[in-house]
Amino acid sequence: MNKQHIKLVVFGAAILALTTLYMVPMAFSQEDMTHIPVDAFGKLERPQAAFQHDLHNEKAELDDCVVCHHSMTDDGKRDMEMSSEGESCESCHAVEPTDGKTPLMRAYHRQCIDCHKQSLKGPVACGECHKK
Structure with a gap:
């Protein structure tokens, strides 16, 4: 050589x-995730929401990451074909957006609670996720 x-x-x-x-x-x-990331919020009014990523997906029988990790189309609509996994939620959702987009807290709540209501499984009340 x-x-x-x-x-x-x-x-x-x-x-x-x-x-x-x-x-x-x-x-x-x-894999080691045990709580929803909250660094963007600063001081919290409630305890950080418990969330074990892999256990949740196993129980919910979720195999497709895009179910939770959606992205956005060029016209600002939710894109359920393209995954945003690996990106933080706050990379698209500001705590207090000035552009009319969904605020970070509402995005978290809609993503979780709406799915739980639709599937008739999982917590939907504040204290069920934000445990003291």
């Missing part, structure tokens, strides 16, 4: 290793 070929193999292996290191945390990012 010549030096150029070795450099190319080493460079390819480095790119593969860096890509793997970058992607692994995203693949397991919600």
Whole structure:
């Protein structure tokens, strides 16, 4: 093997290793999730909502991430074909939006409570999620 070929193999292996290191945390990012992220809200009025991502999906028999991780079409409508998994909810939903979009708290509540009501399963009252 010549030096150029070795450099190319080493460079390819480095790119593969860096890509793997970058992607692994995203693949397991919600595995340890036990509560809904609330950093965007600052001071909370109620306790952080308990939510075990993998256990929830197992119980709800959810296999398709887009059911919860929807995205938006260019005209601002919910896109149920394209997943936004890996992105935080506040990347699209501001706590206090100025553009008429759905506020973050309402987005969380609609996403969870509406699904629970529709499926007739899961908590719908405040204290059932926000436990002291």
